[in-house]
Amino acid sequence: MKLSDDFKRVLRHFAYYYTNGTLPYVIGDENILKGIDYREMLKNEASLVD
Numbered sequence: 001m002k003l004s005d006d007f008k009r010v011l012r013h014f015a016y017y018y019t020n021g022t023l024p025y026v027i028g029d030e031n032i033l034k035g036i037d038y039r040e041m042l043k044n045e046a047s048l049v050d
Contacts, residue, residue: 003011017023021039024030 014023017026018038019042024033
């Protein structure tokens with residue numbers, strides 16, 4: 001199955017903001033991941049990004 005260019009673009013942006021630690025600010029809801037240090041989890045389990 002081939003992914004659309006729009007989907008690939010959105011996925012790249014999501015992965016960037018996720019790994020950069022700015023995802024809560026980009027989605028406009030700082031409470032959605034409140035108390036979850038997902039960047040710390042990425043250090044131990046990098047495959048979570050895949």
